[in-house]
Amino acid sequence: MSDFFEPPPPPPPNPNPVPRVGNPERVQFRANDVFPSPAIYVAVDDYLYVSWFSELTASTILQVRARLLLPDGTVIIAALDLAPNAASGKITSGTLGLAEGWLIGVTCNTTGSTRANDAFAIVQLARYAGGNQVAQSVLVSGQLGLNQPLGWPGSPLTGMLQGRGLLTELFTSPPAAGAEWTYTVYNYHHVRIIGLHLTLVTSGTVANRTPAIVIGGAGNTYGFFPAASAQTAGQTVHYTWPASAAVNAAGIAQTICGGPAPILLGSGQTLATQTANLQAGDQWGSIAIWAEVWFSGATGEN
Numbered sequence: 001m002s003d004f005f006e007p008p009p010p011p012p013p014n015p016n017p018v019p020r021v022g023n024p025e026r027v028q029f030r031a032n033d034v035f036p037s038p039a040i041y042v043a044v045d046d047y048l049y050v051s052w053f054s055e056l057t058a059s060t061i062l063q064v065r066a067r068l069l070l071p072d073g074t075v076i077i078a079a080l081d082l083a084p085n086a087a088s089g090k091i092t093s094g095t096l097g098l099a100e101g102w103l104i105g106v107t108c109n110t111t112g113s114t115r116a117n118d119a120f121a122i123v124q125l126a127r128y129a130g131g132n133q134v135a136q137s138v139l140v141s142g143q144l145g146l147n148q149p150l151g152w153p154g155s156p157l158t159g160m161l162q163g164r165g166l167l168t169e170l171f172t173s174p175p176a177a178g179a180e181w182t183y184t185v186y187n188y189h190h191v192r193i194i195g196l197h198l199t200l201v202t203s204g205t206v207a208n209r210t211p212a213i214v215i216g217g218a219g220n221t222y223g224f225f226p227a228a229s230a231q232t233a234g235q236t237v238h239y240t241w242p243a244s245a246a247v248n249a250a251g252i253a254q255t256i257c258g259g260p261a262p263i264l265l266g267s268g269q270t271l272a273t274q275t276a277n278l279q280a281g282d283q284w285g286s287i288a289i290w291a292e293v294w295f296s297g298a299t300g301e302n
Contacts, residue, residue: 038153039069039102039103039104040102040103040125040137041101041102041103042068042098042099042100042101042102042103042125043100043127044098044099044100045127045128046098046125046126046127046136047095047096047097047098047125047126047127048064048066048078048080048095048096048098048106048123048124048125048126048139049093049094049095049123049124049125049126049133049135050062050064050080050082050093050094050095050096050108050121050122050123051091051092051093051121051122052082052084052091052092052093052108052119052120052121052122052144053091053092053119053120053160053188053295053296054084054085054092054110054118054119054120054295060083060084060110060111060112060113061081061082061083061110061111061112062081062082062083062084062092062108062109062110062119062121062144063079063080063081063107063108063109063110063111064079064080064081064082064096064106064107064108064121064123065077065078065079065080065106065107066078066079066096066098066103066105066106067103067104067105067106068098068099068101068102068103068104069101069102069104070099070100070101071100071101075104076099078096078097078098078099079096080094080095080096082094084119091188103125105151105152105153106123106139106140106151106152107149107150107151107152108121108123108140108144108149108150108151109144109149109150110144110145113144113145113146113148114146115145115146115166115167115168116143116145116146116148116164116166116167117143117144117145117148117163117164117165117166117167118144118145118146118166118168119143119144119145119295120142120143120144120160120295121140121141121142121144121150122138122140122141123138123139123140123141123152124136124137124138124139125137125139138157139152140152140155140157141157141158141159142155142156142157142158143158143163145166160294160295160296161190161294161296164292165190165192165292165293165294166292166293166294167290167291167292168290168291168292168293169288169289169290169291170183170191170289170290170291170293172287172289174283174284174285174286174287175284177280177281177282177283178278178279178280178281178282178283179284180272180273180274180275180278180284181198181272181273181284181287182270182271182272182273183270183271183272183289184268184269184270185265185266185267185268185269185270186267187267187268188267188295188296189267189293189294189295189296190264190265190266190267190293190294190295190296191264191265191291191292191293191294192262192263192264192265192291192292192293193241193242193262193263193264193265193271193289193290193291194262194290194291194292195240195241195242195288195289195290196213196240196241196242196271196288196289196290197238197239197240197286197287197288197289198238198239198273198284198285198286198287198288199236199237199238199239199284199285199286199287200231200236200237200239200275200282200283200284201235201236201282201283201285202231202232202233202234202235202236202237202279202281202282203233203234203279203280203281203282204233204234204281205233205279205280205281206232206233207232207233207277207279208230208231208232208276208277209230209231209232209275209276209277209278209279209282210226210227210229210230210231210275210276210277211226211227211231211239211257211273211274211275211276212224212225212226212227212273212274212275212276213225213241213242213257213259213271213272213273213274214270214271214272214273214274215263215265215269215270215271216269216270216272217265217266217268217269217270218268222269223259224274225241225242225257225258225259226257227239227255227257228255228257228258229255235253236253237253237254237255238253238254238255238286239255239257240254240255240256240257241257241259241263242257242258242259242262242263266296267296271289
């Protein structure tokens with residue numbers, strides 16, 4: 001008798017085996033001339049059409065790089081560098097010619113970006129047909145910024161108004177004395193006003209001024225939000241919009257004014273002061289807007 005444990009014998013074969021589905025023994029894998037995946041075969045008539053929107057300066061460049069595998073097995077890099085349009089927020093576009101072969105990768109990156117989401121890029125595969133540009137595929141669509149490149153394959157396609165926008169201060173010039181202040185949203189922009197701060201310095205002319213913020217566009221008024229109390233002659237009062245309630249802070253000349261929160265504005269829409277009894281020597285100034293900005297492909301109130 002053995003001192004070692006002996007396993008039991010295997011069970012007898014199944015008299016009714018389950019039939020095999022398919023023929024896996026016939027599946028074969030290519031060992032030579034393997035096609036890259038994912039990849040798009042392009043011809044000499046194909047090119048990349050690149051569009052981008054940005055608040056960046058002319059020293060910042062959008063770098064687009066395309067990696068191609070040629071029929072002879074050579075890998076090459078096609079490059080395009082685009083500077084932003086001089087007009088703030090306007091679209092900049094360019095084309096990148098391709099060689100015949102497999103398009104196996106595309107990357108977009110901005111040099112000099114200092115913030116997240118300060119640019120938006122779209123890269124399409126296109127060709128001319130009948131004198132017209134025909135887009136065949138959208139490869140890249142999304143926001144770029146500091147340490148925020150995009151690439152195909154890999155990056156998801158997102159729309160211009162999807163996700164978080166660019167957090168930024170919007171700079172505007174103060175109006176002349178006795179005039180109202182107006183901010184107009186740039187073309188190709190959507191803006192969410194997070195905070196608005198203005199200062200009204202009134203002259204010695206006796207009158208009760210009642211400031212208000214007006215939201216409008218195309219000759220229409222969409223909202224009128226006045227301060228809770230009037231400002232008299234010779235005063236300096238700081239106003240903050242928007243807030244859920246109107247408050248006059250005692251002794252520090254601060255007024256928090258009610259209004260919608262947030263304020264959402266499209267291209268061409270306006271945010272302006274409207275001051276009852278504004279006098280010739282009254283001056284609006286110290287204007288600061290903190291906002292979230294998205295780039296948009298449309299102009300006008302869209």
